[in-house]
Amino acid sequence: DTGVSQDPRHKITKRGQNVTFRCDPISEHNRLYWYRQTLGQGPEFLTYFQNEAQLEKSRLLSDRFSAERPKGSFSTLEIQRTEQGDSAMYLCASSLPPVGGLYNEQFFGPGTRLTVL
């Protein structure tokens, strides 16, 4: 399977614990995105990388959140001192960059569902 993969698919943790999620993008895609989706809402943008560089962060990404893409391939999203409000589906997507002003669609992984007790 050459799609976007995420691990784990589900994570249950206690408030105050740290959690880390991993995303493996489609291999030739140099752009990688993180989104968060809560119940009844559409996905909300958190951050994105082009290769290993983190180029943009949403104001939704508080200081407790950190994302890395050390070698420009897989990415990790860490949440420190989790809160109940962090419970959500965390989605990763990847794409090729725009070429000649033409966008390329983002392909999403299956998501990691986080439950903070």
Add this chain to the structure above:
Amino acid sequence: DQQVKQNSPSLSVQEGRISILNCDYTNSMFDYFLWYKKYPAEGPTFLISISSIKDKNEDGRFTVFLNKSAKHLSLHIVPSQPGDSAVYFCAATSGYALNFGKGTSLLVTP
């Protein structure tokens, strides 16, 4: 502030008929629009997109229409099939981040 709005939370259509899903946006800087389909416990799956330089794009049973003056787009599915039952998200972008609506849950009944 919700820049992309899908005002119909749900839609029910008979198999074989046309499904029309609507989406409105407020940001005139958006220049690329996409529709995604989502099943429970899965990530969104890309369906079809349209650039702001076009007003229609067709792919098989799916057609997206864009009305820039009204800041409105719609997705037409013809004919609708039971397997089309899912949540459909409209998204728009002017660069990198996709801005999503809240989704419309489509049910196609036999």
